[in-house]
Amino acid sequence: MLTNDQLSQWDRENFLHPSTAFGQHARGESANRIVKTGSGVFIEDRDGNRFLDAFAGLYCVNVGYGRTEIAEAISRQAHELSYYHAYVGHGTEASITLAKMVADRAPAHMNKVYFGLGGSDANETNVKLVWYIQNVLGRPEKRKIISRWRGYHGSGLITGSLTGLTPFHNKFGLPLSEVVHTEAPYYFRRPRKDMSEAEFTAHCAAELEALIEREGADTIGAFIGEPILGTGGIVPPPAGYWDAIQAILKKHDILLIADEVVTGFGRLGTMMGSTHYGITPDIITIAKGLTSAYAPLSGSIVSDDLFKVLEEGTDKFGPFGHGWTYSAHPIGAAAGVANLKLVDDLGLVQNARDTGAYFQQALKTALGSHRFVGDVRGEGLMAAIELQRDPATGADFDAADKVTAQVVGEMAKRHVIARAMPQGEIIGFAPPLCITPAEIDQVVDATVDALNAVT
Ligand code: PLP
Numbered sequence: 001m002l003t004n005d006q007l008s009q010w011d012r013e014n015f016l017h018p019s020t021a022f023g024q025h026a027r028g029e030s031a032n033r034i035v036k037t038g039s040g041v042f043i044e045d046r047d048g049n050r051f052l053d054a055f056a057g058l059y060c061v062n063v064g065y066g067r068t069e070i071a072e073a074i075s076r077q078a079h080e081l082s083y084y085h086a087y088v089g090h091g092t093e094a095s096i097t098l099a100k101m102v103a104d105r106a107p108a109h110m111n112k113v114y115f116g117l118g119g120s121d122a123n124e125t126n127v128k129l130v131w132y133i134q135n136v137l138g139r140p141e142k143r144k145i146i147s148r149w150r151g152y153h154g155s156g157l158i159t160g161s162l163t164g165l166t167p168f169h170n171k172f173g174l175p176l177s178e179v180v181h182t183e184a185p186y187y188f189r190r191p192r193k194d195m196s197e198a199e200f201t202a203h204c205a206a207e208l209e210a211l212i213e214r215e216g217a218d219t220i221g222a223f224i225g226e227p228i229l230g231t232g233g234i235v236p237p238p239a240g241y242w243d244a245i246q247a248i249l250k251k252h253d254i255l256l257i258a259d260e261v262v263t264g265f266g267r268l269g270t271m272m273g274s275t276h277y278g279i280t281p282d283i284i285t286i287a288k289g290l291t292s293a294y295a296p297l298s299g300s301i302v303s304d305d306l307f308k309v310l311e312e313g314t315d316k317f318g319p320f321g322h323g324w325t326y327s328a329h330p331i332g333a334a335a336g337v338a339n340l341k342l343v344d345d346l347g348l349v350q351n352a353r354d355t356g357a358y359f360q361q362a363l364k365t366a367l368g369s370h371r372f373v374g375d376v377r378g379e380g381l382m383a384a385i386e387l388q389r390d391p392a393t394g395a396d397f398d399a400a401d402k403v404t405a406q407v408v409g410e411m412a413k414r415h416v417i418a419r420a421m422p423q424g425e426i427i428g429f430a431p432p433l434c435i436t437p438a439e440i441d442q443v444v445d446a447t448v449d450a451l452n453a454v455t
Pocket residue numbers: 058117118119120121123152153154155226230231259260261262287
């Protein structure tokens with residue numbers, strides 16, 4: 001058995017981690033948790049410390065850790081057929097069954113899914129779908145994609161460009177020129193404090209119209225957005241936002257991609273986040289909750305109308321020239337089938353609704369008037385608190401204070417994991433959908449104690 005010291009040494013010497021300050025890590029200056037096991041909402045590290053994971057990994061372990069049903073489905077699939085590709089019409093029982101299960105859970109007008117590996121590659125696929133479709137429709141100049149500041153859509157070249165968070169652009173020369181950003185629907189940071197939600201929605205809509213005017217509607221292929229901003233700070237949209245945005249997109253013949261990597265399969269208390277907000281997308285991105293991260297798998301769900309264009313295009317021009325070796329990987333698909341069945345059998349969408357409502361209320365009650373909490377917000381089992389030095393005047397903490405990192409560190413000492421979101425002083429929560437009200441109490445108590453310990 002390897003010692004922890006040995007592993008830590010190899011980790012520092014050989015492992016480049018994502019979103020990590022490489023130098024600090026290599027010098028052993030930053031925390032590195034070596035995780036060993038997981039069960040329900042808990043994980044345990046190699047030192048035997050147990051944590052309530054109130055961020056479900058990276059908001060992906062929706063059914064919770066240690067689910068035997070999924071582990072067994074993966075094992076059965078690996079024994080029976082570890083891999084076969086999905087090119088030129090090939091499939092497996094698992095991938096075909098999962099396609100049917102996804103279509104059954106998607107909005108009624110969406111019945112076809114293109115499988116990938118993760119959210120980033122699914123969004124890369126989506127951009128290529130948009131470009132392909134606009135070309136088949138004879139308007140190749142309709143190529144730009146509108147995204148929102150504070151949106152998160154991945155870390156690839158085009159997806160890192162769609163992402164509207166500067167830490168993902170810095171020193172990469174992103175965003176690429178095909179991407180243009182519009183205002184984030186971030187009511188807490190509205191331009192004027194006296195703006196009502198309706199006024200702020202009208203403001204976001206006007207900003208979008210102005211952008212389309214500037215760029216020219218005939219150069220814009222699609223708009224991409226998360227139903228509720230996730231990595232950008234867990235920000236629900238202001239009332240009426242999606243209706244206003246969709247009306248503008250329709251008017252200018254711009255396709256709508258709903259990025260449901262986080263919200264798909266129950267997190268907001270509805271099967272899909274689009275349903276929750278009355279969104280009628282042309283394409284939906286799915287990943288995380290599709291397999292609860294038991295194996296990597298993602299998908300792009302396309303509407304029946306778009307499929308007609310894809311059909312016409314491939315009839316005229318030959319096969320759709322895009323694919324990954326691991327598209328619809330049988331092990332990921334087997335995990336997905338077992339996972340979606342568990343979501344149903346355990347009533348997790350309903351639990352996200354009920355326990356989510358309990359969570360939102362508990363956070364507001366415990367922290368709504370804390371002297372360093374400017375905002376408490378969320379929907380279903382997704383929530384955030386935003387910290388400020390003085391909420392009354394709106395004065396923010398200095399980034400150098402690293403207040404959020406300290407609070408999250410204090411929470412870990414209390415055996416609860418929350419996430420310091422990458423931009424701003426925001427602490428995010430997105431626990432597994434199987435969390436109970438008693439476990440929510442543990443999360444809220446640890447947050448209050450940690451905040452008081454730091455501030
Ligand atoms: N889209 C959204 C909304 C996400 O939250 C994420 C990841 O957090 C992605 C896309 C990218 O997914 P992945 O990290 O699997 O590439």
